[in-house]
Amino acid sequence: MSESFYTWEDLRYLMTRLRDPETGCPWDLQQTADSIVPHTLEEVYELVATIESGDVDAMRDELGDVLFQVVFYAQLAQEQAHFDLSEVVHGLVSKLIRRHPHVFTDGHLRAVQRHHFATEAVMDQWESIKQAERETKLQMHVLDDVPVSLPALTRAQKLQKRASTIGLDWSALAPVLSSLKQELCEFEMALDSPEKHADIAHELGDLMFCCVNLARHLKLDAEQVQRAANQRFEARVRAYTALAEQQGLSPVALTDEQRDALWSAAKQQVQRQSEHSRGHS
Template identity: 55%
Template sequence: MYSLDDLRTLMRCLRDPEHGCPWDLKQTYQTIAPHTLEECYELIDAIESGDTEQIRQELGDVLFQVVFYSQLAEEAGDFTFSEVTDAIVSKLLRRHPHVFPEGELDKPTNGRAIDEAEIKRRWEEIKAEERAAKAQNGVLDDIPTALPALKRAQKLQKRAATIGFDWQAVGGVFDKLDEERAELAEAIASGDKDHQAEEMGDLIFVVVNLARHLGLDAETVLRAANRKFEARFQQMEQLSDKSLGELSPATLESLWEQAKKALKNAD
């Protein structure tokens, strides 16, 4: 069975200036980044499908991305794969004092009871200390701008909540949702597209906040809603003896209800 060392050896061969692969040789951090994003989404798809064999394969693809970036860095003299490993182990030791009170891998906890609320509080304190060490003094400074919009919105909200900028109960979020719906209605009535776009963004942002207050991940629940819609729409196509584009709105609505019932019965 091949090991991580074998994967790193393969990567070095692919990047060998004389005998390597032409495609791999011309890659950079920037050119690989889109592939990394694609591989991560494919891993998420595999996880959501529950196919463990596919998960195994996609994990390998993601691991290869890490090895590829590390090889590029080693060639440039920036850092090594070992330094990548050392950095993540050191960070996790630092962020888990409840498991490694002395900050050393070979000295784990003595089995004392762990309070989850205290763990979360200390986790945020440690992350704040790390941001300060990087001269990132703002509460929101280290939240990546490249995150998917729903995920970034939820992270921004969660971080702001750590300093008390949040509703105390979910009822406050519903009140804000009603307010934003009214403002969007006014923007639609005005015919101002820029204003409509702004208010639509505000409304979505509040919906994400609602998900957060309910303990849900907005990105995950929307992905689930997408899959549900896709399954129902495909069921409509199977139920109809005509192209859906040829049907009236009333017929489409009837098919939609039939599709919902069919899928519910199948469950």
């Protein structure tokens, strides 16, 4: 028998059923907010993967999985009399109205008035409003609410962006590049003393931090840039091993010349495939 088209309320009901002490799911009943954090992170990364792949059907499914995480956390909070899902929605809508005064001009959801603002001006306004909110919450420092659990590149870029709001930034790209070159020199100097492993790690970290800053000044997201680089490398390695197999060669028993030639061919193959995909997108 076919089921009816499920709704938001059905999802909320399903969650209460899963957590019912007498008839619920044993696994779901054992979970806490802390225990499902790894699942939440996994679901978010799976969603990102579907977005990057362009698979719309898979994206729909993964959005559902992420939504379930939100409903799960809200259910746990409701059971402990902290808040419920309706309060989550209310808080979200209120916050977004407050942070979009250029859209909701009188502070009300139904306000409709056309305004034209440059994206940069809107982002500046957004940061000013968020800073005012932090001060209201007694988060007096601009870095107080940058989560330590963020991926390292994402957190580095967020720290840099926050620091820029108090003047710790360059206004042009040239000094960013100069700083990167300086950090590279310091890293190379550290390599002259290989026994000082901590110094090498320190300088390498500074160099990577500068690369993130360069991405930020180029208005690129460092995490996405690195993910794309990872994907390119993976595609090239797969092409490299496939080409070696086609030529009856073992990847681990190649001369330097053979390896370089195969790697160059693999890069060209991946580049052609990428250009072909873009041409049909």
